[in-house]
Amino acid sequence: MPVYLNNAATSWPKPETVPVAMTAFLTSGGANLARGTSSNRDLKTLNAVLDCRVRLSTLLGGYGGFRGCFPAGKPALRAPELQSGSSECGNPLNVTFCSNITEALNIVLKGYLRQGMSVLTSSMEHNAVMRPLRTLERDGVIRLTLIPSGTDGLMDLKSLQDTLASERFDLMVMAHASNVCGTIQPVEEIAGMCGKAGVPLVLDTAQTAGVLPLSAKSLGLAALCFTGHKSLLGPQGTGGIVWNPEFAAQVTPLITGGTGSYSHLEFQPDDLPDRFESGTPNLPGITGLNAALTWLEEEGMEKILLRERALGSHLLEGLLATEGMELAGMHEIDGRLPVFPVNIRGLDNAILANRLSLMGFETRPGLHCAPSAHRSLGTFPQGALRVSPGYFNTLQDIDDFLNALSEAARELKKEG
Numbered sequence: 001m002p003v004y005l006n007n008a009a010t011s012w013p014k015p016e017t018v019p020v021a022m023t024a025f026l027t028s029g030g031a032n033l034a035r036g037t038s039s040n041r042d043l044k045t046l047n048a049v050l051d052c053r054v055r056l057s058t059l060l061g062g063y064g065g066f067r068g069c070f071p072a073g074k075p076a077l078r079a080p081e082l083q084s085g086s087s088e089c090g091n092p093l094n095v096t097f098c099s100n101i102t103e104a105l106n107i108v109l110k111g112y113l114r115q116g117m118s119v120l121t122s123s124m125e126h127n128a129v130m131r132p133l134r135t136l137e138r139d140g141v142i143r144l145t146l147i148p149s150g151t152d153g154l155m156d157l158k159s160l161q162d163t164l165a166s167e168r169f170d171l172m173v174m175a176h177a178s179n180v181c182g183t184i185q186p187v188e189e190i191a192g193m194c195g196k197a198g199v200p201l202v203l204d205t206a207q208t209a210g211v212l213p214l215s216a217k218s219l220g221l222a223a224l225c226f227t228g229h230k231s232l233l234g235p236q237g238t239g240g241i242v243w244n245p246e247f248a249a250q251v252t253p254l255i256t257g258g259t260g261s262y263s264h265l266e267f268q269p270d271d272l273p274d275r276f277e278s279g280t281p282n283l284p285g286i287t288g289l290n291a292a293l294t295w296l297e298e299e300g301m302e303k304i305l306l307r308e309r310a311l312g313s314h315l316l317e318g319l320l321a322t323e324g325m326e327l328a329g330m331h332e333i334d335g336r337l338p339v340f341p342v343n344i345r346g347l348d349n350a351i352l353a354n355r356l357s358l359m360g361f362e363t364r365p366g367l368h369c370a371p372s373a374h375r376s377l378g379t380f381p382q383g384a385l386r387v388s389p390g391y392f393n394t395l396q397d398i399d400d401f402l403n404a405l406s407e408a409a410r411e412l413k414k415e416g
């Protein structure tokens with residue numbers, strides 16, 4: 001069994017209940033969503049999908065109380081928060097599913113941005129944000145301004161403040177935490193500045209959803225985009241958007257088609273979630289994500305965060321003591337996730353990663369789909385070997401990795 005230290009790419013392993021739920025859906029659940037009768041299987045599928053929306057809306061602080069979601073007396077569907085009357089659950093219908101956060105961000109950006117708009121983003125973005133924006137910029141649709149970041153990966157707030165004061169912007173989009181170096185941005189402060197300037201803020205929570213407290217509503221976000229397969233611990237092929245419904249109404253759907261609703265209409269319905277959910281969704285994936293969210297609720301996010309911090313602390317201490325170590329980004333454990341971009345002086349990080357892989361340790365070398373972030377950190381073009389432990393790692397894994405790292409570096413240097 002390899003020691004898996006690439007959780008920033010995707011979390012592994014998943015809670016055991018995830019594949020169990022997915023198998024059960026494929027072998028005995030298996031009905032399509034709102035495209036059948038009211039058979040038990042149809043209702044079970046509706047329930048599972050609604051359950052998952054409720055959990056996401058609760059975890060990510062969705063907009064709108066659930067009480068206003070349904071006409072009186074409806075639905076007869078079971079979802080724990082709907083039954084218990086918890087007021088912390090946003091309206092689950094403001095959550096839309098798609099296949100990953102890349103699709104989510106494309107839906108938001110390409111559906112909202114129009115000719116002549118001005119957009120702000122940071123220099124730490126993943127290509128899931130950067131490529132749609134650069135394409136729109138190249139095609140003459142938008143003007144794009146990047147807020148610089150320091151070598152610690154933190155956005156320069158003074159520059160943001162000055163830029164917001166200098167002209168009118170139509171949108172800001174940014175990652176909550178860096179997938180390269182784990183730096184967490186001060187999102188409350190940034191959201192406050194955007195709010196004051198009247199700029200809608202879209203947050204990429206790929207690295208933080210499931211491990212940091214989040215509230216789309218408290219932050220006043222226009223849209224919170226998430227991916228299901230990282231810290232939410234669900235399967236690949238899941239992700240989505242928690243919408244501010246007023247913002248959603250200004251976004252043109254990227255994909256239109258059948259929704260299982262309003263079948264008499266030949267135009268896309270305006271209602272959420274149907275507005276952005278055409279075609280049969282990834283139902284086995286949503287079922288698996290729902291199982292993962294249930295597991296997360298039972299385990300408790302604080303416990304997960306503390307464990308990941310302890311693993312990160314131990315790893316950081318060991319990395320800093322490793323001969324020839326060049327650690328990019330922050331050198332502290334506070335204000336970050338356990339994501340560490342490292343180089344060993346004189347060695348190619350891809351060759352080092354390959355040697356570690358042969359020794360049973362999985363990491364990720366290179367530029368991590370974030371060239372601009374590496375430029376900010378001073379690690380472009382060589383990139384770095386990214387080490388990202390997760391909840392299921394042990395302190396022993398970290399010790400074994402640190403020993404292997406030193407041994408691999410020694411061997412490679414000897415081999416010249």
Ligand SMILES: Cc1ncc(COP(=O)(O)O)c(C=O)c1O
Pocket residue numbers: 008009100101102103126128129175177178179204206207227228239
């Ligand atoms: C910050 C950030 N944004 C976006 C993405 C894209 O995620 P996905 O491949 O699930 O769409 C990632 C994945 O690494 C990421 O770390």
